[in-house]
Amino acid sequence: DQVASPLERLRDASGSTEISPASDDEPERAEPNSAEQLIGDRFRQKYENAGSFSEERFERYTKAAQLYLQQGRYHRAADSFTLACMYKPGDSRAYLGKSQALLAAGQYADSVLFLARAIELDPDRTLAKTNLVEILGGPDAFIRRITDLEEAAAATDAPQLQLLLAYIYHQMDRPQEARAAIEAAQSKLPPSLPIDLLKAAVGG
Numbered sequence: 001d002q003v004a005s006p007l008e009r010l011r012d013a014s015g016s017t018e019i020s021p022a023s024d025d026e027p028e029r030a031e032p033n034s035a036e037q038l039i040g041d042r043f044r045q046k047y048e049n050a051g052s053f054s055e056e057r058f059e060r061y062t063k064a065a066q067l068y069l070q071q072g073r074y075h076r077a078a079d080s081f082t083l084a085c086m087y088k089p090g091d092s093r094a095y096l097g098k099s100q101a102l103l104a105a106g107q108y109a110d111s112v113l114f115l116a117r118a119i120e121l122d123p124d125r126t127l128a129k130t131n132l133v134e135i136l137g138g139p140d141a142f143i144r145r146i147t148d149l150e151e152a153a154a155a156t157d158a159p160q161l162q163l164l165l166a167y168i169y170h171q172m173d174r175p176q177e178a179r180a181a182i183e184a185a186q187s188k189l190p191p192s193l194p195i196d197l198l199k200a201a202v203g204g
Contacts (some may be wrong), residue, residue, distance in 0.1 A: 058087040074105035092122035104136045112164040116194040123197040132171045159188035170202045178202040
């Protein structure tokens, strides 16, 4: 795994449970169970609140990131996806979104790191076909960006860029080029799950 360890989780939740006075005829032997129930209720409410809070923040930052992508503000989109990752570090969507934002911004080496993480977390969702042309700003911007990436991969000894190209060719329904790119990456990179999963997806 070439990606740094998952971003630190944020938790910001509170919970309270009111204590109802026990009835006079309630046996004293039930009091310890009532205390245990109270503690259990507090913890359950706390974690339910934490999960709801994290989900709300994740959706908020993901939607903001998608809006920034549509506006062509790719670095802002990447920042918002980063915040989304902090609230749900096990959700592949934020990592894939950040990878695509960085790709659109021309930050290829960083883009492939987050792509690899997204593939590890959820290969089916990550490798499903998506509209990269729209994400990258339309046909003209898409062609410019892919041409630039191809030139960068050819000019540098950076096999990770071949991995990124393999993903893009897979999205473009160009299986022959995708297989060639993944094989070029595999020949120079250490064995890894993202490479194996992407190779299987392109039929390598």
